[in-house]
Amino acid sequence: MRRYPDVEAPNLQAWDATDLLLAERGIADASERGLDGSEIAIIGDNYGALALRLAAAGFTGVRVHQDLATGREALRRNAEELGLSGLQVPCELEAELLAGARLVLLQLPRGLAELEEYADAVARWASPDVVVLAGGRVKHMTLAMNDVLGASFEVVAAELAVRKSRLLVASVPRTVPENPPFPVCAKHDDVGLTLCTHGAVFAGSRLDLGTRFLLGFLDAMPVGTAVDLGCGTGALAAAYALAHPEAVVVATDRSAAAVRSARATVSANGLAGRVLVEHDDAAASRPDASADVVLLNPPFHLGASVHAGAGLRLFEAAARILRPGGELWAVYNSHLDYRRRLQTSVGQTTVKGRSGKFTVTRSVRNG
Structure with a gap:
C-alpha cells in the first residue's frame, strides 16, 4: 500500500x-x-x-x-x-x-x-x-x-x-440532543469575523495567531481572483472577501471537515454566493495561472509527524495557479526556512512583517 x-x-x-x-x-x-x-x-x-x-x-x-x-x-x-x-x-x-x-x-x-x-x-x-x-x-x-x-x-x-x-x-x-454539536461558531469582533468549525479542524473556532497576523496585511494585497489555499475554517477567504467586495474568492482544503467549516463560516459572514469552497488536494482542480493572489498559512505537521512536505506541496500549488506577476502572501513560524523555499518555488520573496513568532512574506510569481 x-x-x-x-x-x-x-x-x-x-x-x-x-x-x-x-x-x-x-x-x-x-x-x-x-x-x-x-x-x-x-x-x-x-x-x-x-x-x-x-x-x-x-x-x-x-x-x-x-x-x-x-x-x-x-x-x-x-x-x-x-x-x-x-x-x-x-x-x-x-x-x-x-x-x-x-x-x-x-x-x-x-x-x-x-x-x-x-x-x-x-x-x-x-x-x-x-x-x-x-x-x-x-x-x-x-x-x-x-x-x-x-x-x-x-x-x-x-x-x-x-x-x-x-x-x-x-x-x-445514549439519546442525543436534537441538534448535532457541530459546527461551533464564535464571533471575533476585533477582526469583524464569525468563524465556524467542525471537530477535525485546526484551532477550532479560535482565530490562530498566524492567521490573525496575516489579516493585518489585507490592504496591501492585490485585488482580483484570490485563492485561500488550505483554508481551514475559511478565515482568510472570508476576511479577504469582506475587505475586497469586488474580488472573486475561492477557498480550498483537502479536509472535508475544513470544507464544511469554511462553508459555514462563509454563510455566517453573509458571503454565500461570493466565496466558492472546494474539497481538493492542493488546489488540483484550479486551472494553471488563474489566480491573482494566493493566501496561505501552511501546516508543518503531517498527522503526528513534524514534516514540511505538506507546506512545500502548497508552495508548488501556489506557483502553478498564480498568474505571472501574481502574489503569494504567506505566514509561517519564523524558525522555519520557508523564505528560501518560497524564492525557489514561486519567485522573488520579501519579508513584509515579523512578530515575536511569525513571519509574513510576499512572493511574486516569476513571469
Missing part, C-alpha cells in the same frame, strides 16, 4: 499496527455476529488499509468516511492495485454513512472535538445495537477519550494493548 498522492517519506507509512488490530478484530466481530459488509462503517481509514482488508476477507459494500482528499485518492489507487476496486462505498460524515450500521471501525483522532463529532454521529444515526471499535496508538491515547465516548455511549471498555495499539469498545448509544 502507498500514501500517494499524499506526501511519502521513510518515516510516513500508509498503515500501522492499529489498522491491523482494528481489521483483525472487526473481521472477527462481524463474522461472529453474522454481519454483512453493508452493516459495517469505517471512519478515519487514512489510506484504505481497513476497507481493503475487510474487502479481501469478503466484506463488500462497507461504507467509508475519509476526511482527506488525498486519503480518498490513495484508497482508490490502492484498491485498483489490489484488484478490490468498487467494493467500498465512500460517504461523507452524514446519516448515509451510518444508517443501520451495527459495527463501526474508528481510527481514534488526536483531537477530542473530532472524536466528539464522530461519537455523536454514530450514536445519532447507527443501529441501536451498534458496537464501536475505536483504535489508536497507546502513546497518543488519553483517558479523556474514554470520557468523550462515554458522553455518547453507556458502555465504554478499554482492552489490553497489542503491538503498542489499543482498542476502546463502545456500545449502547
Whole structure:
C-alpha cells in the first residue's frame, strides 16, 4: 500500500499496527455476529488499509468516511492495485454513512472535538445495537477519550494493548440532543469575523495567531481572483472577501471537515454566493495561472509527524495557479526556512512583517 498522492517519506507509512488490530478484530466481530459488509462503517481509514482488508476477507459494500482528499485518492489507487476496486462505498460524515450500521471501525483522532463529532454521529444515526471499535496508538491515547465516548455511549471498555495499539469498545448509544454539536461558531469582533468549525479542524473556532497576523496585511494585497489555499475554517477567504467586495474568492482544503467549516463560516459572514469552497488536494482542480493572489498559512505537521512536505506541496500549488506577476502572501513560524523555499518555488520573496513568532512574506510569481 502507498500514501500517494499524499506526501511519502521513510518515516510516513500508509498503515500501522492499529489498522491491523482494528481489521483483525472487526473481521472477527462481524463474522461472529453474522454481519454483512453493508452493516459495517469505517471512519478515519487514512489510506484504505481497513476497507481493503475487510474487502479481501469478503466484506463488500462497507461504507467509508475519509476526511482527506488525498486519503480518498490513495484508497482508490490502492484498491485498483489490489484488484478490490468498487467494493467500498465512500460517504461523507452524514446519516448515509451510518444508517443501520451495527459495527463501526474508528481510527481514534488526536483531537477530542473530532472524536466528539464522530461519537455523536454514530450514536445519532447507527443501529441501536451498534458496537464501536475505536483504535489508536497507546502513546497518543488519553483517558479523556474514554470520557468523550462515554458522553455518547453507556458502555465504554478499554482492552489490553497489542503491538503498542489499543482498542476502546463502545456500545449502547445514549439519546442525543436534537441538534448535532457541530459546527461551533464564535464571533471575533476585533477582526469583524464569525468563524465556524467542525471537530477535525485546526484551532477550532479560535482565530490562530498566524492567521490573525496575516489579516493585518489585507490592504496591501492585490485585488482580483484570490485563492485561500488550505483554508481551514475559511478565515482568510472570508476576511479577504469582506475587505475586497469586488474580488472573486475561492477557498480550498483537502479536509472535508475544513470544507464544511469554511462553508459555514462563509454563510455566517453573509458571503454565500461570493466565496466558492472546494474539497481538493492542493488546489488540483484550479486551472494553471488563474489566480491573482494566493493566501496561505501552511501546516508543518503531517498527522503526528513534524514534516514540511505538506507546506512545500502548497508552495508548488501556489506557483502553478498564480498568474505571472501574481502574489503569494504567506505566514509561517519564523524558525522555519520557508523564505528560501518560497524564492525557489514561486519567485522573488520579501519579508513584509515579523512578530515575536511569525513571519509574513510576499512572493511574486516569476513571469
